[in-house]
Amino acid sequence: MELITMKLADLVKPEKNVRIHTEQQIREFQRSVKMFGQIRPIVIDENNVILAGNGLYDTLVIMGKETADVYRYDNLSENQKKKLMIADNKIFNLGIENLETLNNFLEDLQGDLDIPGFDEEILKQMVSEAEDITDKISEYGTLNDEEIQTIKENAKRKEQQIKKMEDGKKSTSELEESLQQDSNMDNEETGEVKKFVICQKCGEKIWL
Numbered sequence: 001m002e003l004i005t006m007k008l009a010d011l012v013k014p015e016k017n018v019r020i021h022t023e024q025q026i027r028e029f030q031r032s033v034k035m036f037g038q039i040r041p042i043v044i045d046e047n048n049v050i051l052a053g054n055g056l057y058d059t060l061v062i063m064g065k066e067t068a069d070v071y072r073y074d075n076l077s078e079n080q081k082k083k084l085m086i087a088d089n090k091i092f093n094l095g096i097e098n099l100e101t102l103n104n105f106l107e108d109l110q111g112d113l114d115i116p117g118f119d120e121e122i123l124k125q126m127v128s129e130a131e132d133i134t135d136k137i138s139e140y141g142t143l144n145d146e147e148i149q150t151i152k153e154n155a156k157r158k159e160q161q162i163k164k165m166e167d168g169k170k171s172t173s174e175l176e177e178s179l180q181q182d183s184n185m186d187n188e189e190t191g192e193v194k195k196f197v198i199c200q201k202c203g204e205k206i207w208l
Contacts, residue, residue, distance in 0.1 A: 003041055006070045008061055011042065012049045018089045021055040029059035032116035038069055043084070046074045051081055052088040122151050 032039070038060070042053035050057055051073070060068050076084070106113065106127055113123045 001071055001073065004070055004072065005067050006044075006048070007067055008057065008065060010048055011044060011057060011068070011070070012047065013054060013057065014049055014051075014085070017054050018085050019054065021058060025055060026059055026062065028116050029055055030063060033059060033063060035114075035116060041069045041071045043071045043073065043088070045076060045081055046072070048072075051084050125151055125154070 033056075038056070040053070040056070042057055043051045045051055057068070073081075073084075106123070111124070113120050113127065115123065
């Protein structure tokens with residue numbers, strides 16, 4: 001079996017496929033192909049029927065590609081073809097992600113988290129909450145649209161809270177500076193040195 005290049009128009013999709021490819025998966029396939037190119041071949045039989053790689057085939061067609069790298073089997077029985085289709089879809093699912101290594105890789109990327117298979121905004125939110133990242137990444141593939149929207153809204157609220165805190169610190173700093181100037185003027189008039197602190201709740205100065 002050797003790797004060959006074939007026209008997509010010459011490939012044939014099977015009547016039935018073990019794997020159902022969602023719109024989200026096809027979008028992530030496109031991101032991967034744009035970023036890395038075709039990293040795995042499509043597998044076909046002697047009649048050019050696709051045995052493995054239907055999602056990749058759909059992606060390449062949508063992207064307007066004309067050719068694909070292909071492996072062709074010429075001597076498989078019908079039972080062997082069905083077994084190959086089942087095995088290709090099942091074996092990958094049996095693997096377990098090494099989440100510790102994955103976390104280390106994400107930290108090494110230092111914010112460059114445009115990774116096919118993940119929503120970059122959500123991934124950044126996950127990484128920012130380091131204590132929960134292992135559980136969140138392990139559950140990423142099961143997130144529904146509502147959960148994804150909730151994560152995004154939480155991230156937005158957190159940004160707004162940080163901005164308010166920063167604005168509040170700035171206002172407090174300006175107030176302290178103004179009150180200090182008032183205090184200096186009072187001291188110059190009376191010749192006395194008075195000390196005070198600023199109430200963090202009301203902003204009033206409390207004389208000591």
